Amino acid sequence: MHYAYGTEEWEKVYLEMVAKRLATASKPYIQGSPEWVATYEKMIQESQEYKEAAKGWEGTVVIHIMANPELGLEGDIYQLLDLWHGECRSVRLVPREVGEKADYILSGELERWEAVVAGDLDTTKAMMQGKIKLKGDLATIVRYVKASALLTEIAARIETKFLSQLSEGEREQYRKEASELRAEVGF
């Protein structure tokens, strides 16, 4: 039985789970895994350039990666970025019901997000072409286009292993762990 997102218990369980995985998982981390997300959080928090570019930004952003069972992703992933005036307060994997309430939601197929993180797909172009969908107030987000681009650039700097690169054995292991996480923390 998992705890409700937003409660102290949930946060405690989440952080313990991340710490445990960071201690044991081998690099490069799999895109969207708790250890990858924790690395992403740390890198955003350490970026002076991001702090400067996102000075006035208020609002939560969700990166929504759509399920792709064939590649091992049985359910959708929602990465919630809690961003406030240049600070990255946290990046968490959250349940769907939480992710869908974010101020801005960027949705796309797994292969699109793999291309973004690999540095092969520009998010602005991807939105224009319908490869990534954006829900939210465009007028606000365009004021912070540099900050948005930096978030993408930071993700591209993470040494990443993509789901499409996993062997069948690794994929099976990923499925098993993802199922356990769903039971433990609800995503």
Added chain:
Amino acid sequence: MRYGRDLSFIYNNPTRIIFGEKVVREVGMEVDSLGGSRALVVTDQGVVAAGLAETVQKALGRRYAGTFAGGIQDSGLHIVNEGAAYAREVGADVLVSVGGGSTIDTAKGMAVLLKEGGRLQDYAGYQLLSRPQTPHIAIPTTAGTGSEVTYAAIIKDWENSAKILFCDSQIIPNVAILDPLLTRGLPPQLTATTGMDALTHAVEAIHSTEREPLADAMALHAIRLIMAYLPRCVERGEDLQARGQQQLAATMAGIAFNNTQVALVHAMAHSVGALFHVPHGLANSILLPHVIAYNLEDCADRYALIAQAMGVAAPGESDEEAGSAVAEAVWALTQKMGVPQRLRETGVPWEGLEAAAHRSLSDGSIIYNPKPIATAEEILSVYYNAW
């Protein structure tokens, strides 16, 4: 430059385009082709008064389900809601918009509500729809906006004084009917300013950060047609050949920017439009040469292409010189057509420019400008020059 990230593109132009004198008669058959049987005409009172809605009504014959003539210059959520409710009431399964860009945008919004239900503002954003919407045939009565072939609609939230932008490939009209007879009644000033809107679309498509060769081809030929035929349309409104070629130019420029986006000229024009009610085409017309001058150091090679299309390129000149020639040619064109060349002539106060500059920073078009813009001061310098 890499193919994956920088040079790759998707060219999308799904609209069936029907062009020619009296082709408005084809509208009934197009309704049939779309599988519809009850077509609602979406229009405005001006188009009704000009008798153009009635022409379409007759052409629809037995398929005519009614007319919603609630279109206004800045269409609003309440108008789209009202139109969709009426469409449901009369059992419409196809929308036929007859009018300018705002009317076509109204029909795009109605098409979404008829298919998806709910509130239109829930679909604000980029590419949120996942299935075809209610079939839509667009019959433009101006030659400038290109809305008949684009994936964008701007609908105003009058309660909150905000413009909501919808960008979705699913709202591109299925059919565009371009009949020069429908634009010959446009007064000279409106012909000139809507025509300059088309020229701005073409130039911005070429200098946009998302530029690509197929859109370039559309935009460059649109420029050739505009330079040749727009002044003729203004001088002799009855010249159907000129009217038709200008219509094609506007649609081609629309196809171009639908694939590459517009940039700083539009961001700035939207702002003075919202704050001081400067008509969109006129604002674009005034700002265009100033933005070209501003962008020149970042994309002179693009303006050199435009100079060739405009017929103002001189042998042996540099790209920068060609870019300056483009700005000069735009001024010469507007002067010839009697279009105001200064923002101060349109009622924009000097002290209002700062607010306009700040507002422009929130306009979606700005991110596609070839010269990156980070501060309102950069925009303000362009406004000052244009004032």
